[in-house]
Amino acid sequence: MIMHSIRIANTLIGQNYKPFIIAEMSGNHNQDKKRALNLVKAAADSGAHALKLQTYTADTITMNCKGGLFEITDKNSLWYSKNLYELYQEAHTPWEWHKDIFDYANSLGMLAFSSPFDESAVDFLEELKVPAYKIASFESNHFPLLKKVAETGKPILISSGTSMISELVESINYLKECGAKEIIIFKCTSTYPASAENTNVNTIPVLKEIFSDCVIGLSDHTMGIGASLAAVAKGARVIEKHFTLSRADGGVDSAFSLEPDELKSLVVESERAFLSLGNVQLNTQKSESVSRQHKRSIYAQKDITEGEVFTQHNVKVIRPGDGLHPKHYEALIGSNAKREIKFGQPLKLTDF
DSSP states (O other): OOEEEEEEEEEEHHHHSSEEEEEOTTTTTOOOOHHHHHHHHHHTTTTSEEEEEEEEEHHHOOOOOSSSGGGGTTSSSSTTTTBBBHHHHHHOOOGHHHHHHHHHHHHHHHHEEEEEEEEHHHHHOOOOOOOOOEEEEGGGHHHHHHOOOTTTTEEEEOOTTTOOHHHHHHHHHHHHTTTTEEEEEEEEOOOSOSSSSOOTTHHHHHHHHHTTTSEEEEESSSSSSSSHHHHHTTOOOOEEBBOOOOOOOOOOTTGOBBOOHHHHHHHHHHHHHHHOOOOOSSSOOOGGGTGEEEEEEEEESSOOOOOOOTTTEEEEEEEEEESSSSHHHHHTTTOOOSSSSTTTBOOOOOGG
């Protein structure tokens, strides 16, 4: 099987590379630029490989209308009682902050890019020379946006949340028709937060088969890092997680965001999970050669004279493992010793 890789700036991402961890700031800056920059620093200190923003205004994503689907009426929603316009006013990252945030992230060794939500956002982000674009789940059917992003020729990350597989295939094909060559597809469940049960990371190997020329990842809205680690085991090589300085401080997405220590754990443990996959190993490894010496074998537990009968009282299956293999124990018992054997000596096949 061909193992595809994608390059974002100078970073290679793919099946043979450790997981690429994206810290999504979203609206957790609470409209405070200093807090936004502190989030950047926290992400870098946690070891995240990239920082991601969302580039929109309330007016580029919706209209200030009341009633119907413009209202968030689900009482289980984190954003219950707001209308969409109010939510996006609260959550958006001011465009005038973007350059300072990107420059700061780059200075700390992270890549930085964004999710544009309309064509004007792409024009703006092109001026900032972002290295890649992310298409959010709810924008995956926004074909004018897909075309605009594809025509930049830059790598594209796209989430599968809310999409039927036929719709996702249609969107990916359209991106390719419009010039996209490097695509990362995120398995995503668009509930906030998502539960472990509805994350369904078993989908990842199937996505790898369907989109064999793409890299597969997980955009993870669950609490904690368990789903992300399971996704790595299933073949995901990019993990996107929302993060915050502290869930107690609030923020539109803070309820399902990782705190800095958790983000650091995700970086460390996802790489450990990746390394643990290794190769198919059915026999002893070279690294286990010393440990093999501590398997069981048959030893004399008393002095044994030549001709003496072996019994359970004068021989024993113990560690270390340089004596007679325990599979010979039953045949050994009741036979006669062919030589004198001292206490603590290993038996040999020629001893009976």
